[in-house]
Amino acid sequence: MHRSKTVAETIKQYRVPSTRTFWQKTANYRTAALYLLPSLLLFSVFMFYPMIYSLYLSFFFTDAQGSATTFVGFENYLYLFQQASFRNSLLVTLLFVAYTVPASVILALFLALIANEKLRGIGFFRTIFASTLGMSVAASAVIWLFMFHPTTGILNAALGLIGIPAVSWLTNSTMALISVSITTIWMNTGFSFLILLGGLQNIDEHLYESARIDGAGYFYQLRRITVPMLSPTLFFIITITFINSFQSFGQVDILTGGGPAEATNLIIYSIYREAFIYYQFGPASAQAILLFLAVLVITLLQFKFGEKKVHYQ
Amino acid sequence: MMRKSIMYTLLTLAAIVMFFPIFYAISVSFMSTSDIAERRVLPSAVTLENYRNVMTSVPILHYLRNSFVVASITTLGMLVVSALAAFIFAFVPFRGRQAVFLLFISTLLIPWEATMIPNFFTIQSLGWMNNYLAMTVPFFALAFGTFLLRQHFKTVPLELYEAAQVEGLSKFQFFYKVVVPYAKTSFVTLGIYGFLTTWNMYLWPLLVTTNDSVRTVQIGLRRLQADEVATNWGLVMAGAVLVILPTLLLLAVGQKQLQKGLTKGAIK
Numbered sequence: 001m002h003r004s005k006t007v008a009e010t011i012k013q014y015r016v017p018s019t020r021t022f023w024q025k026t027a028n029y030r031t032a033a034l035y036l037l038p039s040l041l042l043f044s045v046f047m048f049y050p051m052i053y054s055l056y057l058s059f060f061f062t063d064a065q066g067s068a069t070t071f072v073g074f075e076n077y078l079y080l081f082q083q084a085s086f087r088n089s090l091l092v093t094l095l096f097v098a099y100t101v102p103a104s105v106i107l108a109l110f111l112a113l114i115a116n117e118k119l120r121g122i123g124f125f126r127t128i129f130a131s132t133l134g135m136s137v138a139a140s141a142v143i144w145l146f147m148f149h150p151t152t153g154i155l156n157a158a159l160g161l162i163g164i165p166a167v168s169w170l171t172n173s174t175m176a177l178i179s180v181s182i183t184t185i186w187m188n189t190g191f192s193f194l195i196l197l198g199g200l201q202n203i204d205e206h207l208y209e210s211a212r213i214d215g216a217g218y219f220y221q222l223r224r225i226t227v228p229m230l231s232p233t234l235f236f237i238i239t240i241t242f243i244n245s246f247q248s249f250g251q252v253d254i255l256t257g258g259g260p261a262e263a264t265n266l267i268i269y270s271i272y273r274e275a276f277i278y279y280q281f282g283p284a285s286a287q288a289i290l291l292f293l294a295v296l297v298i299t300l301l302q303f304k305f306g307e308k309k310v311h312y313q
Numbered sequence: 314m315m316r317k318s319i320m321y322t323l324l325t326l327a328a329i330v331m332f333f334p335i336f337y338a339i340s341v342s343f344m345s346t347s348d349i350a351e352r353r354v355l356p357s358a359v360t361l362e363n364y365r366n367v368m369t370s371v372p373i374l375h376y377l378r379n380s381f382v383v384a385s386i387t388t389l390g391m392l393v394v395s396a397l398a399a400f401i402f403a404f405v406p407f408r409g410r411q412a413v414f415l416l417f418i419s420t421l422l423i424p425w426e427a428t429m430i431p432n433f434f435t436i437q438s439l440g441w442m443n444n445y446l447a448m449t450v451p452f453f454a455l456a457f458g459t460f461l462l463r464q465h466f467k468t469v470p471l472e473l474y475e476a477a478q479v480e481g482l483s484k485f486q487f488f489y490k491v492v493v494p495y496a497k498t499s500f501v502t503l504g505i506y507g508f509l510t511t512w513n514m515y516l517w518p519l520l521v522t523t524n525d526s527v528r529t530v531q532i533g534l535r536r537l538q539a540d541e542v543a544t545n546w547g548l549v550m551a552g553a554v555l556v557i558l559p560t561l562l563l564l565a566v567g568q569k570q571l572q573k574g575l576t577k578g579a580i581k
Contacts, residue, residue, distance in 0.1 A: 011406060028405050032405050039395070043417075043420055046435070049431070127568055129327070131332065138515055138532075138535055139553045142534060147334065154337060197572060250515040254535060268426050281430060291426060
């Protein structure tokens with residue numbers, strides 16, 4: 001920032017107690033209320049109220065229309081943990097996170113590093129790497145569904161060329177989760193790449209210049225300058241990728257429908273199935289609350305522990 | 314020199330791997346059924362048959378139009394609602410502003426999926442099923458958008474503020490005559506981001522539409538895939554290409570802008 005003062009700072013500085021009338025004094029309140037009203041109203045109706053209502057529903061049995069009928073306390077939660085299906089969903093979700101998060105971040109970091117070089121035509125490569133940001137989950141899943149196809153799919157064709165037997169990408173329970181993960185990693189890359197590239201470009205060029213004068217090699221600079229300076233961005237991307245993984249739905253719906261034998265029944269898919277296919281709104285809401293808690297805890301943990309390791313400029 | 318060629322090799326390899334699915338979908342969309350059966354990578358002869366068929370077999374243009382309407386309305390609403398809130402957080406101090414700001418931040422901790430069941434009931438009771446309102450209004454308020462705009466609003470130079478005071482502009486006039494034009498670029502960033510995410514929405518439109526009247530192209534694509542799978546992959550790929558074309562073009566045009574804007578919003 002080269003400018004010494006912004007409007008916001010100046011307003012604060014020059015705010016003096018005055019002898020204005022009540023009507024004048026509350027002018028800011030009235031303006032604020034008016035301008036904030038749309039946001040607050042929408043947040044209340046579509047965020048806060050439903051969050052509370054989800055919690056409420058999770059303690060009730062409901063009818064098929066979703067009206068709460070009987071208060072059952074923690075019955076829905078207990079029921080969930082007794083269900084093999086739900087325990088499986090938890091396990092699958094954790095595995096999915098383990099497959100996708102590190103791979104996504106490492107891939108995006110690698111792409112950002114090579115796209116941060118000052119080379120002719122680098123803009124073209126950046127556009128290519130960012131392109132999955134424009135890919136919708138429906139289109140991505142449909143395209144990968146075709147590539148995973150056991151007989152017409154290009155992946156098995158490619159494996160055949162190098163003499164590897166065909167893989168049942170979506171029908172084998174181990175492979176199905178890996179296939180959904182591959183699709184997800186690919187879809188995540190565009191966004192993470194773009195943010196990481198932005199982070200790299202914010203690093204002061206002088207640091208590298210002096211390192212080069214000292215004769216530091218590429219990997220030394222990477223370890224000693226790039227990664228530490230990039231850590232706030234990396235930290236942000238890891239959190240986002242984590243949360244995104246928890247929220248994956250479309251690729252499961254199109255690629256596997258949760259199968260085979262619930263091998264890809266990720267948590268959101270499980271909530272969707274419970275609520276909108278089986279009309280079990282109580283247990284579905286209990287799952288939604290557990291999802292909320294998981295995301296909350298991860299976010300807070302990342303802030304608590306991530307912050308210490310993170311180098312802020 | 315050595316380093317340069319290593320970099321170009323890595324870049325090219327990475328580009329091929331990353332772009333292959335998109336390239337392949339485009340390529341297949343121009344193939345005949347026999348080419349697809351032979352698992353070709355490039356069509357032996359380019360045919361527009363798949364595009365002709367996808368237009369006639371499903372109302373894909375209708376779906377595309379719906380998506381345009383939904384994405385445009387949402388983007389516009391998002392810009393207006395976020396800008397109003399951002400203006401307060403940047404320029405209008407009042408006791409308790411910090412608390413309201415915290416309330417905005419708290420929305421970032423709520424995964425949208427955790428609220429979808431009650432939201433679905435709300436939409437039902439409002440009579441918004443199969444209505445554009447269901448797919449647009451709930452997404453107008455956006456904490457991320459508010460923060461992004463606020464960051465930029467705060468950099469409005471003092472001179473502009475003083476000039477506005479001298480001119481005797483009201484708060485609202487200062488907002489739309491000075492602040493909005495000044496922060497044009499961050500509006501563009503948020504606009505691109507809003508359009509991309511809304512265009513690509515999947516789960517919510519799936520829940521709140523039960524017929525083709527306002528159904529978006531993403532759900533149309535899912536239907537197309539379910540109906541046509543195993544019989545006509547060329548047609549499905551033509552559908553997929555039509556779905557991704559608008560957002561890929563938007564991204565190609567606005568990538569630099571988006572990167573700058575998002576980095577600012579995410580890191581600073």
